[in-house]
Amino acid sequence: MTPYAGPLLTHQSATTLRAALAAGAAHWDGSLDLGRSSGRALLDDGGWTWRGRHYPWPEALKERTLYWWDGDGYAPVSRYSGQLIKLVPTEWGVPTFEIDGIKMLPTVKESPLDDARRKVALIQPGGKAVLDTCGGLGYFAACALDAGAARIQSFERNGDVLWLRWLNPWSPDPETSGGRLALTHADVLQALGNQPDASFDAALHDPPRFGIAGELYSLAFYRQLARVLRRGGRLFHYTGAPNRLSAGRNLPREVVRRLETAGFKAEPALDGVLAIRR
Numbered sequence: 001m002t003p004y005a006g007p008l009l010t011h012q013s014a015t016t017l018r019a020a021l022a023a024g025a026a027h028w029d030g031s032l033d034l035g036r037s038s039g040r041a042l043l044d045d046g047g048w049t050w051r052g053r054h055y056p057w058p059e060a061l062k063e064r065t066l067y068w069w070d071g072d073g074y075a076p077v078s079r080y081s082g083q084l085i086k087l088v089p090t091e092w093g094v095p096t097f098e099i100d101g102i103k104m105l106p107t108v109k110e111s112p113l114d115d116a117r118r119k120v121a122l123i124q125p126g127g128k129a130v131l132d133t134c135g136g137l138g139y140f141a142a143c144a145l146d147a148g149a150a151r152i153q154s155f156e157r158n159g160d161v162l163w164l165r166w167l168n169p170w171s172p173d174p175e176t177s178g179g180r181l182a183l184t185h186a187d188v189l190q191a192l193g194n195q196p197d198a199s200f201d202a203a204l205h206d207p208p209r210f211g212i213a214g215e216l217y218s219l220a221f222y223r224q225l226a227r228v229l230r231r232g233g234r235l236f237h238y239t240g241a242p243n244r245l246s247a248g249r250n251l252p253r254e255v256v257r258r259l260e261t262a263g264f265k266a267e268p269a270l271d272g273v274l275a276i277r278r
Helices: 011-022 112-121 139-146 159-167 188-194 219-228 251-262
Strands: 027-030 039-044 047-050 053-056 067-069 074-076 078-080 084-088 096-099 129-132 151-156 181-185 200-205 229-238 264-269 272-277
Touching: 011 027, 011 039, 084 159, 112 139, 112 229, 129 139, 139 151, 139 181, 151 159, 159 181, 188 219, 200 219, 219 229, 219 251, 229 251, 251 264, 251 272
Parallel strands: 129 151, 129 200, 151 181, 200 229
Antiparallel strands: 027 039, 039 047, 047 053, 067 074, 078 084, 084 096, 229 272, 264 272
């Protein structure tokens, strides 16, 4: 499906457009796709024109909320189907997302895309076949593509997250990847069993937090990862801050132990664990 190409408005960007009109400007130059590109919006009393299409002025927009044009009006980039899933603007331009108010990506010190880039570098993806277990917004995949990965197989089980990807201009588009990125709507727990032995050179594992997806931290799952990785294959496993104790548990330490039992040599790295298939 062709990614959404319309505007993404925030409270700040809408206010800026209005201020330009109030100051007597006939146009405004800037970004209306979260910093992905720059362009010119033509302003008039009835609204504004961007990329050849006219849009009416929005009503009051909420802070920390992104809005897209759904064909009839400005709608929040959020969905509720048992969980509230929401694309959230950041000061870096590149958005994060939340599930029931819990932020899924680090954004305090740097862009979530820059954060992903540092982690992806640990698996040295250039020229490799890469498994991306929990695709999310696709930032791991985007960085692996930029670093020269030969092939990326990404899985994402949540259809609402895939909808966020469709709207997010910073998410990579498989259709324009030259066949290097395959994105499959599937639960990696089941899908991994269909992958041949030793079919990947490296893997990126960024699961939801342990409390809601403990099966993705299990020895059984790690054995599946070991099966599909070639010997010497590198794995980065996000766990959260390496030195953070939660409820008396040291999750990174537990992950290291299980990975080593499953056939890896593992050690803490950044806010997760780096492991090498033995």
